[in-house]
Amino acid sequence: MSSPIVPEVVVVGSINLDLSVLVARFPEAGETVIGHDVVRGGGGKGANQAVAAARLGRRVSMLGAVGDDDAGPLLLRLLVDEGIDVAAVASIGGGSSGLAVIEVDRQGENRIVVISGANAELTPDDLESAGPALAEAPVVLAQLEIPTEVVLALAGRPRRGRLVLNPAPASPGIEFGGIDILVPNRGELAAMAGCQPATTVDEVVDQVRQLGRELEAAVVTLGGEGAVVVDGLRSGSTAVEAIPAVAVEVVDTTAAGDAFCGGLADALCLGAALPEAARWATRVAAATVTRRGAQRSLPARSDVLR
Numbered sequence: 001m002s003s004p005i006v007p008e009v010v011v012v013g014s015i016n017l018d019l020s021v022l023v024a025r026f027p028e029a030g031e032t033v034i035g036h037d038v039v040r041g042g043g044g045k046g047a048n049q050a051v052a053a054a055r056l057g058r059r060v061s062m063l064g065a066v067g068d069d070d071a072g073p074l075l076l077r078l079l080v081d082e083g084i085d086v087a088a089v090a091s092i093g094g095g096s097s098g099l100a101v102i103e104v105d106r107q108g109e110n111r112i113v114v115i116s117g118a119n120a121e122l123t124p125d126d127l128e129s130a131g132p133a134l135a136e137a138p139v140v141l142a143q144l145e146i147p148t149e150v151v152l153a154l155a156g157r158p159r160r161g162r163l164v165l166n167p168a169p170a171s172p173g174i175e176f177g178g179i180d181i182l183v184p185n186r187g188e189l190a191a192m193a194g195c196q197p198a199t200t201v202d203e204v205v206d207q208v209r210q211l212g213r214e215l216e217a218a219v220v221t222l223g224g225e226g227a228v229v230v231d232g233l234r235s236g237s238t239a240v241e242a243i244p245a246v247a248v249e250v251v252d253t254t255a256a257g258d259a260f261c262g263g264l265a266d267a268l269c270l271g272a273a274l275p276e277a278a279r280w281a282t283r284v285a286a287a288t289v290t291r292r293g294a295q296r297s298l299p300a301r302s303d304v305l306r
Contacts, residue, residue: 007061007085008269009053010130010137012154013046014119014145015064015079015089016098017071018294020254023103026111035103042078043100043294044119045143045168048255052262052284052298053141054082058269061137063088063130064146065118071097072118078295088130092118098145100294108250108289114145122146124153137161139265144171155179162216162268166261167192176214181274183261185221201242204228209238219278221260223253227282229275241275246286252297259288259298280304 021035042051046064054060062084066072068091075097079086098117104110127134127150134140134154138161142151148171155163155178162180170184170191186204190197193207198220208218208230217231226245232238263284267277287304291297 005059006136007133008058008137009050009139009141009265010061010063010133011046011050011053011141012063012127012130012134012146012150013049013141013143014044014098014114014116015047015062015066015075016042016044016100016114016117016119016145017075018043018100018102020102020104020293023105025105026103039293039296041293041296042075043255044098045145045166045258046141047075047079048258048294048298049141049143049166049261049265050079050084051082051295052255052259053265054084055298055300056262056266056284056304057301058266061085061088061130061133063126063134065090065092065122065126067092067095067097067118069096071099088126088133090118090122090126090129092121095121102254102294104252104254104292108252110252110254112254116145119146122150124150126150127154127157135159138269139164141166141261141265143168144174145169148174164261164265164268166257168257176212179214180216181264182208182211182215182218183221183264184218185223185257189218189220201228201240205230205238205240208233217274219264219274219281221257221285223256224250227260227278229278231274241278243275243278243282246283248286248290250289252292253289254292255294255297256285256289258294260285262298263304
């Protein structure tokens with residue numbers, strides 16, 4: 001009997017149904033605005049990152065939870081159609097699947113409200129359903145749309161590969177022991193460091209250092225300004241590299257950060273050094289923001305290489 005194929009990327013995270021609507025501008029408090037072009041599809045930071053890595057050619061396994069409502073089978077089918085292993089996705093009896101309501105304005109910026117649903121029901125015990133894969137995969141990706149105790153338990157497990165945490169939404173006070181690479185955006189980094197958002201590379205580096213030396217590295221995304229790689233934190237020999245953005249016409253920034261994480265995981269699996277991986281991830285994110293939606297906007301490898 002042949003041995004099961006070990007995934008290259010295991011994603012531990014959220015699975016949501018996304019409802020996205022275009023608006024001319026975001027409403028003020030108490031104001032009603034007219035939206036249009038409603039898009040319904042798969043989402044959740046975890047599922048988005050899994051799809052991003054799969055479309056770039058990686059073997060991906062997903063660990064998460066959906067409800068036993070009408071959305072649950074749809075969300076699982078969308079993942080399976082991408083070639084993602086969903087054997088470790090739990091179905092929560094009597095629960096609803098996660099839901100995200102997304103407003104997108106004319107500049108492509110978004111505002112998102114997430115209802116956790118089944119994502120909040122994950123427990124550290126659920127990690128056992130993917131135990132061998134978590135131990136052997138070159139990259140394990142996690143976010144904070146699932147209970148923090150699950151992520152902390154994940155960080156405490158022995159593994160051969162790297163644990164990459166996208167701390168979204170930001171959770172001040174989280175312990176970073178066992179986490180190898182942190183991938184926050186500017187606002188998330190500031191929230192965790194207890195500072196105002198950084199405006200220079202030096203400020204980014206200072207804020208990363210405030211998080212301590214338990215991390216191996218951080219890759220801080222800066223939207224249209226690119227990213228900053230801060231490596232060597234554990235050793236004390238810190239190396240910093242600014243990664244320029246790729247100029248594109250922005251349509252919708254939804255899932256740009258998830259595309260970046262998927263691209264980073266893809267490159268790390270292929271043996272890229274962290275700055276090289278971040279450059280590739282920046283290109284993947286740039287391709288994503290030229291299209292509307294979450295999972296539907298995530299590019300295939302051929303789209304990025306054009």
